[in-house]
Amino acid sequence: MESFDLTILGAGAAGLFCAGSALAQGRRVLVLDHAAKPAEKIRISGGGRCNFTNMATAPDRFLSGNPRFAASALARYKPGEFVRLVDAAGIAWHEKTQGQLFCDGKATQVTDMLLRRMTGAELRLETQITGLTRDTDGFRLETGTGVIKTRRVVVATGGKSIPKIGATGLAYDIARQFGLRLVETRPALVPLTFAEQDLALCRPLSGVAVEARISHGGGTFRDALLFTHRGLSGPAILQISSYWRPGERLSIDLCPAQDVAEALKAARQVNGRQQVATALASMLPERLAQAIAAEAGLAQARLADQNNARLAAVGNRVNRWQVTPVGTEGYRTAEVTLGGVDTRDLDAKTMEARGVPGLHFIGECVDVTGWLGGYNFQWAWASADAAGRA
Numbered sequence: 001m002e003s004f005d006l007t008i009l010g011a012g013a014a015g016l017f018c019a020g021s022a023l024a025q026g027r028r029v030l031v032l033d034h035a036a037k038p039a040e041k042i043r044i045s046g047g048g049r050c051n052f053t054n055m056a057t058a059p060d061r062f063l064s065g066n067p068r069f070a071a072s073a074l075a076r077y078k079p080g081e082f083v084r085l086v087d088a089a090g091i092a093w094h095e096k097t098q099g100q101l102f103c104d105g106k107a108t109q110v111t112d113m114l115l116r117r118m119t120g121a122e123l124r125l126e127t128q129i130t131g132l133t134r135d136t137d138g139f140r141l142e143t144g145t146g147v148i149k150t151r152r153v154v155v156a157t158g159g160k161s162i163p164k165i166g167a168t169g170l171a172y173d174i175a176r177q178f179g180l181r182l183v184e185t186r187p188a189l190v191p192l193t194f195a196e197q198d199l200a201l202c203r204p205l206s207g208v209a210v211e212a213r214i215s216h217g218g219g220t221f222r223d224a225l226l227f228t229h230r231g232l233s234g235p236a237i238l239q240i241s242s243y244w245r246p247g248e249r250l251s252i253d254l255c256p257a258q259d260v261a262e263a264l265k266a267a268r269q270v271n272g273r274q275q276v277a278t279a280l281a282s283m284l285p286e287r288l289a290q291a292i293a294a295e296a297g298l299a300q301a302r303l304a305d306q307n308n309a310r311l312a313a314v315g316n317r318v319n320r321w322q323v324t325p326v327g328t329e330g331y332r333t334a335e336v337t338l339g340g341v342d343t344r345d346l347d348a349k350t351m352e353a354r355g356v357p358g359l360h361f362i363g364e365c366v367d368v369t370g371w372l373g374g375y376n377f378q379w380a381w382a383s384a385d386a387a388g389r390a
Contacts, residue, residue: 004030004122007141007150009129009170011038013114014363014380015156020117021388029121030150032143033166034128039111040165041158045377050107052086053079053381054374056099062379063242063369065183069343070368073351073382082381089113100373132174138358152358154351154387159337159364160185167331171341171365178356181342183367187334188242191233192250192325201291202227208285212236213256217243222256227288231325238372241328242338252321255283261315265308272304276314279303284318292317336376340367350390351383360387 006022008015011033022029037043042050054061057079059071083101086093091113092104103109115123124145131142138151157170172182194202205227212225214236226234244250260283267279276298280289293299296314298306306314328334341361345354351366353359362383370376 001147001149002030003149004028005150006030006152006154007032007139007148008154008156009033009174010156010158010363011035011123011125012156012158012363012380013039013042013377014158014384015154016111016114016118017381018154018156018362018384018388019121019123020114021385023118023120025389029118030148031118031121031123032127032129032141033123033125034168035166036126038123038125039114041162042111042114043107044162044165045107046102048107049102049105050110051096051100051102051374051377052093052110053082053101053378054099055079055095055101057375057378061371061375063188063338064343064367066343066367069346069348070379070382072348073386074378077382077385079378082378085113085117086110089116098373129170132177134356152360154360154362154384155365156362156384157365159340160331161187161334161337161364163331171361174359175341175345175361175365178353178359180345180353180356180361183339183342185337185339187328187331188338188369189238189335189372190241190328190330190333191228192231192237192241192244193327193329194231194323195326198323199229199231201295202231203229205287205291208287209234210254210285210288211256213253214240214250216240216248216250217245219243225252225254230329235372238335242369242371244325246327247324249322249324252323254288254318254321256319258283259315260318261312264303264306264311264315268303268306268311272302274303276301276303276306276311280314280318335372336364336369338369340365343367349386351387352390360390362387 005027006029008031011031019029019031062070091109128144133140139153141148155171206229208227213222221236221239223235225236277290277293351360351362363380
């Protein structure tokens, strides 16, 4: 029977990083994964360029049943430390808006860096995990290729998001087996879908993007919104999806830079012969402006023919669009899973299960979910480093 100091379940971002941190403590480390390739989520992230961290990382950028739980790990492993690894590996990068850091080249450079960092650990892919039990001095792990004895286990198998690259609920199964509580899981950072009556507007506008501001459930975001044939997407929508629940109504400002009603009144004073749709097109993408004017029955109408109440209604439609999504696109396209292993049952400094010595949970499977923009990768590095050092 093989024996290891530490066995990590999952060869994603958190699992690979944890292996490197544990090796630095002189441990004998094994990483197991059922997938054929490691870190597929890194490969597809950031449009293939991996938004590997965010320099604005802070605990208030994460959702959790215990908002302060992530603070310890995030304080001990900061974005700058990962950037130093990236620089040392010779990986060129650039900063986009709001502190988001991306590779200049392919995301697989980050995976290659993590694999080099864990040189000395053993990585076994295409290995099924069929059972995990406690032993007198550790754990007994049953796999498709045999039994492994290990002193400690780190569960880094992620959540349910993007099942086509191998996501499973294994972490939650293990947590239940050992008596840990779970916070309800649901798709997060995911496009929202609409009912047929609302799609009458969205479908013809599929592909149109506009800057929008959305506040809901304690979250406020101003970023791009994208109309799709199924509803809405884009960064602003992905962000608010983590705060939205089915049945709740959203209020969306499609032109946060202007009071549209007042702008239309001012335009009427300057050139009353101008069409309402034309005036709107100075503030919104042309296709969106035309659709809103048509929806209001003003497709060919002139500004001079509209009273203040009519223009106020158009402005309200733009600055306070009320819509109730019917759902999300689900785990198929969700970037992360909200909820997971309850942080009340984990030690914030080591990520170890309080009632199960030697068993740790890290990364996405824990009830810590970051905003869009590199925050979830930073949580992966920080939580993995905490467990690896422990």
